[in-house]
Amino acid sequence: MRQRRGIMWPGVQALLSAHACWVLLGALTSAERNRYDHCKSMVHTEEGPGWEYHACQPEATDMTKFAKVRLDPPDITCGSPPDHFCTLENPYLCNLCDASTPQLSHPAELMFDSEPALGSPAYGGGHGGGHVGGHVGAQGGLSTYWQSVSWRRHPEPLRVNITMSWGKTIELTDDVVITFESRRPSAMVLDKSLDYGRTWSAVQYYADDCHELFRREARRALDLTQASATQVICTEEYSRSFVAKQDRTVRFEVLNRTALFAGVGLRNVASLYARLDGDGELRRFFTLTDLRARLLQPATGDTFIDKENLKKYYYAVSNVQVRGRCTCNLHAKECKFEKGQLLCECEHNTTGSDCGKCKRGFRGRLWKAGTYLPYPKGMPNECTANTGNQNGLGGNFGAASKADAFLPSISSSLEELDTNPECSCNGHSNRCSYIDVLNIVTCVSCKDNTRGQHCQLCRPGFYRNFSVELDNPNMCIKCECNNFGAMHDRCNDSGKCECKEGTSGLKCDECQPGFHWNRGCHPIVCDEFLRCENGGTCVQRQRCACVSGYEGVLCEKSRCTSPNSCGSSSAGQRLRAPALPLLAASSSSLLLLLLLVALLSAGPVQTLVPTR
Template identity: 25%
Template sequence: MIFILFIVFLPAARLQETQYRQDQCPSGSCNPQLGDLMVGRAPRLSASSTCGLDGPQNYCIIGYLEEEQKCFTCDSRLPYNHHGNPNSHRIENVITTFDPERKTKWWQSENGFHQVSVQLDLETVFKFSHLVLTFKSFRPAAMLVERSKDYGRSWKVFRYFAEDCLLSFPSVSNQPANSIDDIVCDSRYSGSDPSTNGEVVLKALDPIFEIRNPYAPNIQDLITLTNIRVNFTRLFTLGDILSRRRRNPQDKYYYALYNMVVRGSCFCHGHASRCTPVDGGRGDVFTQTGMVHGRCVCQHNTAGENCERCQEFHHDSPWRPAGRNTANTCRRCNCNGHSNSCHFDATRFEATGMQSGGVCEDCLHDRTGSQCERCRPFLFQDPQRTADDPHACRPCDCNPAGSEGGGLCDALSGTCVCKENVEGRHCNQCKYGFFNLRRDDPAGCQGFWGLGHSEFRCSACDCDVGGAYSTTCSPEDGQCHCLPNMVGRQCSDPAPRYFLPPLDYFLYEAELAAPLLPLDPGYALQIVPRQRKTDQSITWTGLGLVRVLEGAGLRFTVDNLPSPMDYQLVIRYESEVKKTVRVLVMICFLQTKGLKPH
């Protein structure tokens, strides 16, 4: 028979491409393969008790018949070697190997010690699948398994195991778990049968429970760990109770383990399919075939030892663990080429309908905005350059006295934003009819009139603030724009037949008064309506005039005075004959509405 062996040497680029394809995740989540976390971590494995560390110690193998007992020597001062030191039973012997001699080595505790623990300390957070212990001795009558997620600072119990749960752990339920995170006592793995090769199996997640969200906090608490510890609390005995008076009772009771398997993988939140050794002080001691490493080779633009965050400049979407059918890839920020860093902002993400949450930091090239999309104040985008051009922002070139904000312009067009009375491309000139451009003037320029007239030249409008619509006036004659019933160039005078009453002025028209005394019908008051005569100026107000005959009088009822104070009484009348007219005024006070006479 002839064998032909073909060896193909791939170029480095092809090797990198092959590795790249292995690292890629599908459209949904991806996870590294499971392995034995014990492999390659012998220096991180410890036991509280090991036989023969200080010198040879005897131990015996027992059966149900006393004559079946056989005794041997344990000497663990040196590591196990099949030919040189086959009697060494250190803790590293429990790490699984597949060589033919694997049944010739095991870990064994000192004789007679009930409280013994075995602990594995990992260098980072790992995802835990299950634990399998294979015993050379009887399985413990009672034990418990703990895990830590903070490198041994705090511990939580995974599960209790006991032949008699009520006796060994009376405060723990021995009923089947109702939920995936219930802590119960299991009696399946603590009987006397078998006397060797018996197993204890612990699964992180009981398959009878449906897991809808693998990244729920309680699930994460169960499957992630940095340390795992197995505490043996009670030796199994064949009815002969260990003597409490002897430090080293009978040599036939001890714990012995063929194998300890801690099945798991590096923990990557669904964002990696492969892991490499961890760097730094907590790094892997060495690399061994089959070793499960702890640093994720992150995909989906994630980063960190466990892909627990988005990589730099990929914060446009929030970090999330990958789902079954979605990768939840971290998106790259859009800073238009003007920033090298950004952060995620939840408020912006919600405001944009979950489309963009990235906020650019320290914008370069005179840029500002959440995406560095705008030029800074007093600058504008050059329309001839693209938005990512580092030289696209140009100065506004606006007159600071005539433009808003002391020189602002439109950020896109560069058009200066002029004050109210200012115009020009650079806001550097007053509008027609205005002068005196000043920076401290909110409107920029004052109004004026008389330009070109030698008599007036440039004169201020001086429009009455109470009688005119505004402070501006006609540039030809200085006429202000008057409110109704106001006249004059400055709108400071009332129109004919109108007056400007003071705030405390009360007017009572004679047309609305009553006769002082009852008169006969022929002697009634005569109202003369308004009429203009060519030889008489208009002096009346109200409806017109009241002609009062000699000897008659008028009665005015004043009932609208707001408060008691001193008032001046003014009577306005005209005489139709050229003689002296005497007027008698009588005032009668009535105390009403709380008013008192003065």
């Protein structure tokens, strides 16, 4: 039996070709993604088999699976007591939120669950009869979401903090995406913490009017350059009032920033890795222990804010996407989740939650993070076995006689302790000195911006990074206080700089309400909302330039205290209303004038002559 030769239509052929290209692109992307997935490999040399170490890191994954979520205030979720709410799109479409009924409740965990299809057990089509907390979406599946209470306490602000904590340092590898079931907020801030929630710094502002709400210029991530990749911007792109349902996402654009160095499609990843190796600020920008979304003002559309419309104003989040990986300093390829805690499975003879120190017995050189370069295997910078005098002088130096026996002078003490791998300097120095007067041994020449007897403190102008251990070279972070907004270049233990009057923010680079930024914060005297009066002109928001004849902060006062006090100033005369002579006349003269007008309007006066 002869087979019929199939005919391939041009459209089908093009489709298959496109599919083949997509598969190839996926394979390339997968291969790129799997680089740095081996920490060591077996090699054979003349001396026999051995290990060759490589820089390695865990694969990127959905980090929301490991996050602890907290809502502030705790009672902000709808349903206790039951509450009716309506939509802005259709004021007649209203529903009930009731925390006591699973099908009508919207708890916080519904921000992170998978949304099942119709007929599945989770939807109720099987025997599970599980939690619903949603409605049928546009794609035919169930849309589940968390929802806040409505704005029933207006004019008190309706504000919510959604905080995700990992209890460990992680690195973002993709955009942070928050999908709203309701309209997107009119004002929102995304914050991050590097010290487990002790201090926070903003990474992006969102508003429908950046200048009005945050006193910032509106920008997009696409407008950033390599020099401004870590700049905190305010964007109006995700706060529009009327959008299609599929456009209700708010993003923190990680890929747009990395594409500045790796190119479109991240094809030149070697360039990106070179920047990450050489620019600690860029790497730190994508690193965090906690992430917080501050919802500051719900969308109100074009409806008038009154008691009848308050049930339309609320927040509802259907999904939160955070992709990233554990920070393991390129010393681990796996990150395990045990007993509610993320931990790196460290290689290269390292240990610690972030592989941030060398194992005991492998401190032959100072600990160092791995590097991405030379691409594609990187540099492992593995910890090596101890060398030199293993019995050294580690341990207790409390007795003066023992110290004198080993350390007859400062110079010889330096020589003895230099070879001791257990020198108690937390890896920031390998030189110690004995101070005879105090009978102590102290580290000298502390590196990595550290100081102290054991290099355990930070130099002035730096503060302690509590997300890493004491022996991490990044344990001290530069304060980076703003030169114009801060009193000096030093900060407290949480990185907060001391700000000048009217200035705020962690680095003193933001202005308090009523102030504006111009090489420091200055009081706002006038702007487009607080305008100069009587023809005055606002000069750099700092003063009103008044026309002749007026004075005051807003040119609200007239200098003309008497009729002739303004002289012959034409500008002053133009702004004053002309004097009305009738208003200056006496009441009797005015009465006679009105009587005369009435007589004239009555026509000619007839003279009556008596008849004889």
